[in-house]
Amino acid sequence: MSAVGRVAALIPAVAGRMPGAVARVPGLASRVPGSGALADVVGGARQGPWRVLVVEDSMRPALEEGDWLLVDPTVRDWPRRGTIVVFREPGTDLLAIKRVAAGPGDVVRTRDGPIRLDPTQAWLLGDDRAISRDSREYGPVRSDRLVARAWFRYGPAGRTGRLSGS
Numbered sequence: 329m330s331a332v333g334r335v336a337a338l339i340p341a342v343a344g345r346m347p348g349a350v351a352r353v354p355g356l357a358s359r360v361p362g363s364g365a366l367a368d369v370v371g372g373a374r375q376g377p378w379r380v381l382v383v384e385d386s387m388r389p390a391l392e393e394g395d396w397l398l399v400d401p402t403v404r405d406w407p408r409r410g411t412i413v414v415f416r417e418p419g420t421d422l423l424a425i426k427r428v429a430a431g432p433g434d435v436v437r438t439r440d441g442p443i444r445l446d447p448t449q450a451w452l453l454g455d456d457r458a459i460s461r462d463s464r465e466y467g468p469v470r471s472d473r474l475v476a477r478a479w480f481r482y483g484p485a486g487r488t489g490r491l492s493g494s
Contacts, residue, residue: 377401378476380414380425386454386461387412387425390492396483397491399476406431406450406471410493412478415452418466423475426452426462427493436468443468450474 382395390412391397399414407413409428417424430436430451436443445451449468454460463469479494481487 377479379482380476380478382425386456386459387427388456390427390455391425391478391481392487394484395481395487397478398480398482399478401476403474403477404471406474407477408493409434412491412493413450413452413474414476414478415469416473416475418469418473425478426454426460429453429463436463438464448472 377398378401380397380399382391382397383393385393403413406428409431411428412425413428414423414425416422428450430445432445432447432449434445434451436445436451443451445468448471450471451463452469453462453464477494478491480490
């Protein structure tokens with residue numbers, strides 16, 4: 329079974345209000361069983377930071393189910409290779425979380441031969457390749473699908489700190 333690597337909520341990180349559980353916020357999509365769906369940004373706002381709860385393990389060991397992250401929704405272009413991003417998954421429009429493996433202009437080797445990414449594309453992969461559903465399945469992801477850059481884990485206790493590649 330492949331994991332998409334989604335998170336449960338994408339909500340404003342209001343000072344002093346970082347919950348230990350998924351918040352129920354009007355207008356946010358609820359989790360779809362088995363998918364770990366991310367909630368949508370309220371009103372499409374691009375102000376940050378926002379917080380997310382990881383609910384699937386396709387990004388292990390870097391991210392694990394139950395990790396709370398702060399993300400920056402003000403990014404417009406693909407961040408550098410190695411950065412963890414939240415994006416709208418092609419074909420489903422659900423929000424997912426993966427690592428940028430290749431960026432605009434890079435050449436990616438696939439089963440079907442090399443692909444040169446255009447200036448608006450990135451190749452996104454989960455860290456746990458055995459279970460991750462990622463660009464190997466749905467191909468390059470356009471920059472208009474980019475939602476946020478993950479940069480800091482604030483929970484659970486003992487796993488806090490800046491994310492690698494951020």
